[in-house]
Amino acid sequence: MDAASVTFLREVLSATGWVERTREFGRSLRATRTPGGLLVVGTPEEEPWHLTAHLGDEARLSGLAQLAPTLVRWSPPPGAPPHLAVGVDRIQAARRGETLFVVTEHKAPAPLLERVDDARRTGATILSLDGGDPDLEGLAHDALAVPPQEGLFTFDAAQHLVSMAAGEAPRSRSRFLDRLARLAERVSGPRVPE
Template identity: 85%
Template structure:
């Protein structure tokens, strides 16, 4: 889903509570203090690769380096590149000022819940995007539950809306057209007026 599609989805959902909730979760993601301090983890079955890529894009476009996530993987292969080799034990090292963002459409397994609880006890901020998991939501400081439905607001759509909201911030330059103009300028150089 490209930025224009996400903007269109926002317009379609503007009369619902979903747009505001994704903006609130995006604001919570922006509160991560340092680059590398946003830990993104899924379940052993589904790693949030797609969301990691979108957050990385938002970090670049918004200038908010703390949005570039550290993808935490359950079983990274031994020959994985360093940025793809961060194992689940990284959650045990989470501390105050870091954010653990759990993305789990299915129920979070007990080993994940135990690690999330440990990270919360050491001071990490816990955020969750889930399919309606009361145990995970009970551990999270902020959670957005996306129940299974056939409508426009799907789990995939929620990930797109949250990642875009994370890059926007409170400034007026967060408008889609302004962000696209800044991106175009980075690629082609500044516009010269006649």
């Protein structure tokens, strides 16, 4: 999905509340303090390659080095390039200032939950994008649960919306107030000095 498709999806979903929620969640990913400290992990059966690639793109495009993700894999093959060779032992080394981002549409297996709990105890921020897993969400500091069969807001769509939101500059309240003032002026006419 390209940027234009994500923008279109945002427009279609604008009245649902999902756009603002994915923006809030995307901002949570910015809390990571150091490049490589955003650890992205899935389950042994489903690694979040696609989302990791999009976060890498957003890190480059936005200039936010802390968004540069580290894909954590359950069984990296011997001889894998360094960026594909990070194993789950990296989760045990997670510390304060780092973020463990768990991405799974299905229920998290016990070994993953144990590692997430360990990372939380050592001070890492835990975020989850999931399909409604109460055990995983109970460990997360912030969780975005994507219900099954939610129309256009699918698990894949949520990943695209979150990654794009992570790279965006936060929307300022003053810009909103400026737009609101311009809208009010159009409706009531320009202000005339007294």
